[in-house]
Structure formats: structure tokens, C-alpha cells
Amino acid sequence: MNSNGLSTQILIALTNHLQDAVFAVEEGCFIFVNQRVTDLFGYSELDIIGQPILDFVFEEDQPLVAARYKARLMGEQVESEYSFRIVTKSGEVREVNMRVGLTQDDEHSTTLIGSLQDITDAVQTRAALEHSQADIESILNNMPDVFYRTDMNGVITLMSPSCHEVIGYTPEEMIGRPMVDFYCDASDRERIVQALTEGEGKAQLVEACLRHKDQSSVWISSNAYIRYDESGEVICIEGISRNDTDRKALEERLAKLAKYDGLTKLLNRRAFLEEAAHQIEIAHRYHRPLSMMMLDLDWFKTINDRYGHYIGDETLVYFSHACQAVLRKTDIVGRMGGEEFAVLFPETSGEFANDMVERLRSRLSNPIDVGSVTLKITFSAGLITLKSDDHSAEMMLKRADQLLYQAKENGRDQIVIES
Incomplete structure (x- = not known):
């Protein structure tokens, strides 16, 4: 075996252990390939040796590879690494990354030695990621x-x-x-x-x-x-x-509808009882006074029957406005149903609460115009203060309601205060 044959065998043995496909090209044709090249192209070594490198390059990329090869032979400065596509024996198009260099022997024969790395999967993954990124950006943008x-x-x-x-x-x-x-x-x-x-x-x-x-x-x-x-x-x-x-x-409007009376905009019965329970708890905890009043507009059914429900409704609205104008911001007013109302006076003794009620009576002392009708509004009321055994709003309401009934029995237009 001559020295050239031995060198070739050693070269094959060494390069077959490399991960990359290693080759050598002279005058545009393969003169050496390792096992990785045959695995990549799908051809045998005999099918590749002596064949032009361009025969294995994807048609659209052939001008690029030919131009780079020619420029390198002419001694021009070109990139030693670039990517292009090849066509395998099965017709599959794969993307490879090539690194190349030139050598010359004593007879000035120029050999291009290079390696190919199959980057198809990486390119496809990158393309998929870029496509995915484009999809994500499109979704985010729209x-x-x-x-x-x-x-x-x-x-x-x-x-x-x-x-x-x-x-x-x-x-x-x-x-x-x-x-x-x-x-x-x-x-x-x-x-x-x-x-x-x-x-x-x-x-x-x-x-x-x-x-x-x-x-x-x-x-x-x-x-x-x-x-x-x-x-x-x-x-x-x-x-x-x-x-x-x-x-x-919408939630706030619904909550307001659930909490406030639609006509007078005062707390409805349920909301008033909830607030009363809260105020009772505070008063007991901090040993503070709390008063409650139940009141009923006098002869309201007569107003409805004589003048109609529109005048009746306007009377209720006027009364609710009077309550809000006279009573303090801390006082809590609720419409309990029909012409019946309740008022909580936090931090307030029965005596001072009575003063507040008298102010309301004073405001209503003169006849008022409701629509085309002139009316005199009066009310009957029962006023109580919190006791140590009052543990629910219902208990207080019951006592206040009993006094309200007594005020009506006594002739209306008056306040009965718990003794």
C-alpha cells in the first residue's frame, strides 16, 4: 500500500468519528467524503466521489454555492461559513451549514476542505418559533x-x-x-x-x-x-x-336597587335592618347610646283614595326629602313599607333624638303643594332607646312599633316616647 492510500485510510478513520460531515472538493467535484456525508446525502461513497458538488445542491441555492466557491478559488475574502439547501437521494430538501477552507499542495493544486452540519431541525424549529411568535403578536395586537x-x-x-x-x-x-x-x-x-x-x-x-x-x-x-x-x-x-x-x-345599580327604595331613594326594609343590626353591635361594644323611631304618615290611605296614587307617591317623596333635609348625615332613614318609615339615631339619647323629630314636625307644620293639591302632612311616631337586652333590630322595631300604635290610638300627629 502506498503512502497516499495509507493517508486516505487514516483520514477516513479519523473523520468517521466526527459528528460533522467532512468532505474535500477539487475542481468542483468531491474527492473525499466521510461516513457522515453518505448518511446525510443518502448516497454511497462511490455515488458521490467524482460528482460535482452542485449536483447535490438545491437548484435555487446553486448560484450562491457556485459564486462562493469561485470567489474562494480567486482568493477573494468571502465568509468561510454559510448555509444552503441540499437534495438527498430520496428527494428530501435539507438545510446545512457549511464551513470551508482551502489548501494547496506542492503542485499548486487547490483543494476545498469543508464540513457540513445538518441544521434542518434547528431551522424548522426556529421558523416554527418565529411563526408562533408572529401568531402570538397578531393575537396580542388584535x-x-x-x-x-x-x-x-x-x-x-x-x-x-x-x-x-x-x-x-x-x-x-x-x-x-x-x-x-x-x-x-x-x-x-x-x-x-x-x-x-x-x-x-x-x-x-x-x-x-x-x-x-x-x-x-x-x-x-x-x-x-x-x-x-x-x-x-x-x-x-x-x-x-x-x-x-x-x-x-351595572352591579352597583343592581346593588342600589337591592338596597334602596325605588320611589323615595331611602334604604329599603332589608337594608335598614342590616344597618340597624350593625349599629346595635357598635353601640353595645362601645357602650354608646342609640335611638330608634318608627313613624307612619297620618291618613295616608285617605290621600291615596281621594287624590290618587300619583299624589300619594309625591307625598312620600316630599316626606323623604324633608327627612334628609332635617336629620343629620349620620342618622339612618329607611322606608319600611307603604307609608311607614324608621329612623336610627346613632350616638344619640332619646331626649336628643326627640329634639330631631320635633324639628321634622316643625318643617311639616305648614301645608304643602303636591302637584295640584295642597296637603297638610303629619305623622305619628314611637321613639325608643337601646336597652342592654336589645340584641336584634327586630326587637327594637317591635317596641318602637308598639309605641307607634299607641300614638295612633291617642289621636295621631304625636310622638310617644318610651319611658
């Missing part, structure tokens, strides 16, 4: 809800474009700023972070009021969560938020 991300210090790191529709700021105006800058109540952030921490990475529904760029208030609801890495370390907070201002306003 979704009506807002996707956001903050670090654990609350600094905004990502905000989708729809934030402009929700609170008037562009993403560029928000990214890099603390989220707390946009809360109506700065303490909301601590509350939300606490809820998300307790969620342990699961999405939690949280609400907050944000300040719009025009200084109006915007209610948002968010499905948010704390994102952790594989080791359990916190990465960030992410969430999807939507403008819930209309829903919040």
Missing part, C-alpha cells in the same frame, strides 16, 4: 383584552396594544413604569399580589380600579398568576385584563 407582564417589583415589562383602548396609554407609555402608578388606590397592588401568592401559580380573578389617562376611573378584572421557573423561583406576574367598568356600574 385581542380586545389586555395582556400584561410585570416583574415582582411591579414594574411593567410587557403590555399589549389594547391597553390604549382601555386606559388611554400606549404600551410605550406604560412599559418600564410601576403598575402602581396606574391604580386609583395604591394599596390594591399589595392586595392583588397577596391573592396571587396564595394562588400558588394558578390563575386568580382579581379586580382593581385604574386611572385612565383622561383621569376617569376604569374598573378592570384580571385573570392573573405568578409565573415560576422549573426550580420554583418567581419569574414574573402575568395576566389578561378586560374593561369591566360597564359591568361594575
